[in-house]
Amino acid sequence: MTIFSLSKEELSTPALCGLVADLMLKKGWLLATAESCTGGLISAACTDLAGSSNWFERGFVTYSNDAKVELLGVDAALIAAHGAVSDVVVRAMVQGAITHSKAQVAVAVTGVAGPTGGSRAKPVGTVWFGFMLDGQLSSEVQHFDGDRAAVRLATVQHGLQRLVQLLG
Template identity: 85%
Template structure:
């Protein structure tokens, strides 16, 4: 059995989190979609590494460019211009777009600065905005991760999976 403290401490590896996520989604009969920018599909890959994931993982959108966010998810280009691609507003619009353009009832969106370049004083390398939607309830949060590009991306995947499990448990 997984304890809430082990989830809050991030002690479970990604495959274990995916297994828990699958269990929660299967019990509810819900599907998951992802909308990914800085991770380039790594959340989708982590989910689909589990055999049988087609029973609960519906689709993933890799929307690395601003144009892809607009074209594939319906994110308003003016929103990106006003707030930047790495923002709460864009993460929320991405997750809403993932829900609108899929059969999923649960979705996660990530947009961030993985580095090593692209950061600013306001949004340094390691800044990632997350959007979540669980059965019509949106939420969002920002995290800052340390390390190189690979470390930021891996931490983003880990955090996304961990929060999805927490939100569904």
């Protein structure tokens, strides 16, 4: 299954959650999330689906740097050296979500949702994603357009789409 062959209806957040659920259940795996810029929206989208307790293990809302350190075990020196919105930090976040849960799969997001907080190096709409599936770690950066709500929604949808791709 390629995500690009899905219809617009299949790319909606509830439909994506349904696809993630089906794939997680087939593998017998549990999902954890570690969210900064989305403030728990990925977890909320997943748990909107009835029966999600069969595959959704837990979500960490680590909006502050202190929360990333305390709840996920992210090294504060990484945040100081690279900033919270960075590849090394999102990788540490996703590893922390796995370490501090019973999940085999995790997604982490950290970004600049705006309207303020952006810089030349990390403009508003910059979001780092981390994924861990059965011990395999990957990360990527995306740049989304729009206001705060649009960036956060695009982050949720992209995270779910990539989970579908990686699980499928």
